[in-house]
Amino acid sequence: MASSEYVLSERFEISCTDFSKAGTISTKIKEILQEIGIESSIIRRTAIASYEAEMNVVMYANSGRIILNITPEKLHLQLEDDGPGIDDIEKAMQEGFSTATDKMREMGFGAGMGLPNIKRNADRFEISSIPGEGTSLDIIFYLNKTGHQ
Amino acid sequence: MNQYFHSIKIDTEKCDGRMKCMRICPTQAIRVRNGKAKIIEEKCIDCGECITACPNDAIIPQTDPFGELAKFKHTVALPSPGLQAQFGKEILPKRIIGSLKKLGFDDAFDLSLTCGEISFAIQEYLREYTGPRPLISIACPTVVRLVQVKYPALIDQLIPIDLPREVAARELKKKKSKKLGLKENEIGIFYLTPCPAKMISIKQPAEKGRSYLDGAISISDIYGPLLSALENVKKETYRKDLEDICILGMGWAMVGGICRTLRLKNALAVSGLGEIIKVFDDIETGKLRNIDFIEAYSCPQGCVGGSLTVENIYTSHNKILKLIETLEYEQIKACPDIREVRKLYKQNYFFINGKFEPRPIKPLDKNLAKAIKKRKKKEDIYESLPKIDCGVCGAPTCLTFAEDVVRGEAKQTDCIFNLPQKFAKLSKELSELLDKSVSLHSIRANIDKAQNKKE
Numbered sequence: 001m002a003s004s005e006y007v008l009s010e011r012f013e014i015s016c017t018d019f020s021k022a023g024t025i026s027t028k029i030k031e032i033l034q035e036i037g038i039e040s041s042i043i044r045r046t047a048i049a050s051y052e053a054e055m056n057v058v059m060y061a062n063s064g065r066i067i068l069n070i071t072p073e074k075l076h077l078q079l080e081d082d083g084p085g086i087d088d089i090e091k092a093m094q095e096g097f098s099t100a101t102d103k104m105r106e107m108g109f110g111a112g113m114g115l116p117n118i119k120r121n122a123d124r125f126e127i128s129s130i131p132g133e134g135t136s137l138d139i140i141f142y143l144n145k146t147g148h149q
Numbered sequence: 150m151n152q153y154f155h156s157i158k159i160d161t162e163k164c165d166g167r168m169k170c171m172r173i174c175p176t177q178a179i180r181v182r183n184g185k186a187k188i189i190e191e192k193c194i195d196c197g198e199c200i201t202a203c204p205n206d207a208i209i210p211q212t213d214p215f216g217e218l219a220k221f222k223h224t225v226a227l228p229s230p231g232l233q234a235q236f237g238k239e240i241l242p243k244r245i246i247g248s249l250k251k252l253g254f255d256d257a258f259d260l261s262l263t264c265g266e267i268s269f270a271i272q273e274y275l276r277e278y279t280g281p282r283p284l285i286s287i288a289c290p291t292v293v294r295l296v297q298v299k300y301p302a303l304i305d306q307l308i309p310i311d312l313p314r315e316v317a318a319r320e321l322k323k324k325k326s327k328k329l330g331l332k333e334n335e336i337g338i339f340y341l342t343p344c345p346a347k348m349i350s351i352k353q354p355a356e357k358g359r360s361y362l363d364g365a366i367s368i369s370d371i372y373g374p375l376l377s378a379l380e381n382v383k384k385e386t387y388r389k390d391l392e393d394i395c396i397l398g399m400g401w402a403m404v405g406g407i408c409r410t411l412r413l414k415n416a417l418a419v420s421g422l423g424e425i426i427k428v429f430d431d432i433e434t435g436k437l438r439n440i441d442f443i444e445a446y447s448c449p450q451g452c453v454g455g456s457l458t459v460e461n462i463y464t465s466h467n468k469i470l471k472l473i474e475t476l477e478y479e480q481i482k483a484c485p486d487i488r489e490v491r492k493l494y495k496q497n498y499f500f501i502n503g504k505f506e507p508r509p510i511k512p513l514d515k516n517l518a519k520a521i522k523k524r525k526k527k528e529d530i531y532e533s534l535p536k537i538d539c540g541v542c543g544a545p546t547c548l549t550f551a552e553d554v555v556r557g558e559a560k561q562t563d564c565i566f567n568l569p570q571k572f573a574k575l576s577k578e579l580s581e582l583l584d585k586s587v588s589l590h591s592i593r594a595n596i597d598k599a600q601n602k603k604e
Binding site for chain 2: 006007008023026027030032034035036037038040041043044047048050051052070071072117143
């Protein structure tokens with residue numbers, strides 16, 4: 001366990017009512033990562049994953065948050081929401097599967113690429129969900145190359 | 150020695166520290182120290198916003214003076230399509246070229262055909278490319294710098310097709326040195342530029358290769374002499390001159406012009422740095438991955454809006470638009486032969502020399518653990534600040550001030566809002582110290598006596 005002064009922890013509440021703000025947390029996270037000098041390829045993967053995750057919360061839930069934890073070894077994005085939950089996680093992880101409404105599709109979402117895209121960009125990805133209660137994601141990126149397996 | 154070349158310099162004699170530049174700078178690259186503005190070299194992307202903001206004209210674009218021509222045995226003027234936009238369809242490229250030759254250049258070369266070749270080459274590159282999208286035009290050097298500094302993850306999305314002025318200068322040097330029996334460095338090729346940012350791509354190309362141009366002269370410097378050198382032309386000649394114009398080339402003067410003249414369907418055109426930043430944020434999150442091409446210019450409306458142009462930017466935008474519309478209506482193309490362009494494309498004729506390298510802003514610390522620690526300290530400092538971005542400390546915002554403090558470039562006491570609190574704390578400590586000191590008790594008693602008497 002890293003000593004706490006080397007752990008950067010930030011908590012962002014996702015605004016689920018204001019679509020115009022969607023994506024702003026991903027941008028904030030990117031700025032933090034740039035400031036502390038994370039490698040640009042990892043920043044890019046993090047930006048894509050956090051944006052997809054943030055958009056899922058905005059579209060499906062009433063409230064949710066992203067918790068960012070960074071140690072010199074790894075970057076951890078934790079997402080929690082109070083959305084409808086996912087009935088069949090295996091199915092949800094398939095490319096092209098989506099439960100998006102027509103309205104979401106009109107806005108350019110719902111291609112069924114969100115979760116698979118997060119998984120593809122992350123070094124480790126875990127998802128758990130209770131239907132009717134919500135979903136939580138753990139998205140992990142390793143920062144030193146040795147831990148990159 | 151500065152690591153980076155910049156196209157602007159601050160005249161410290163003229164600067165009186167009014168902070169207009171500091172507040173307008175989109176990358177927070179200016180600080181005011183000891184009453185004078187100072188540019189943080191690694192953060193500056195040469196957009197030129199500060200030049201226009203300065204009330205004292207203390208920020209000076211570093212273009213070349215006319216006198217530079219004397220250094221060469223043979224000189225060529227290469228006008229930016231932005232120069233054409235100053236005149237629109239009233240005065241056509243051929244007439245401008247003719248007049249430039251009377252101003253002291255040995256020759257002048259119209260770029261529109263080369264611009265057309267590059268437009269076609271971009272089209273080829275878009276067709277072949279399979280990596281992450283959208284691809285980003287490199288026409289604006291400030292946009293390239295912005296990607297290098299703030300969006301290093303997008304660096305491979307910059308189109309590695311060289312700029313029309315570079316390709317033209319390269320070929321002109323080759324041809325002219327043979328024809329005139331001169332060495333290439335005896336031929337001086339000068340770009341007539343609408344903005345100072347083009348200077349950086351000449352003095353320090355982003356891809357770390359070398360530029361084929363020898364300098365840049367401001368359009369605003371040449372506009373007056375050019376006007377008086379213009380000759381009248383007959384109507385018949387006008388029609389012929391019009392038919393010689395490559396429409397693709399005219400597109401390079403304004404934002405959206407490349408997309409329009411190439412008829413790209415799946416492309417976006419953006420201008421103004423604030424807007425570009427919003428769009429680039431969206432590219433980075435993958436939101437725009439279905440777009441093929443982004444044409445972005447730091448100046449509003451594209452090169453027509455450059456800070457070294459003369460005409461009102463909306464007027465010149467309108468002028469170039471009218472010329473394009475006329476060419477479209479008259480179905481005048483005069484474009485390069487696409488088969489020829491494809492042949493040259495395969496021979497790497499159009500590609501840049503070298504590779505774009507990221508130039509990310511220095512992190513808070515090289516060591517990640519220390520950087521994390523400093524970032525936390527920065528947050529703590531920021532929390533102690535008034536967050537009104539008054540700028541009195543010399544930094545544009547409280548947040549940048551906090552960053553300067555952790556980087557060791559400013560002291561926390563530079564914030565005037567912290568001073569009264571500090572003063573109160575110190576005076577309390579002092580009075581406590583006085584209370585503790587036995588030898589001072591008698592003095593203290595005398596002070597109290599004196600005060601009682603007054604009352």
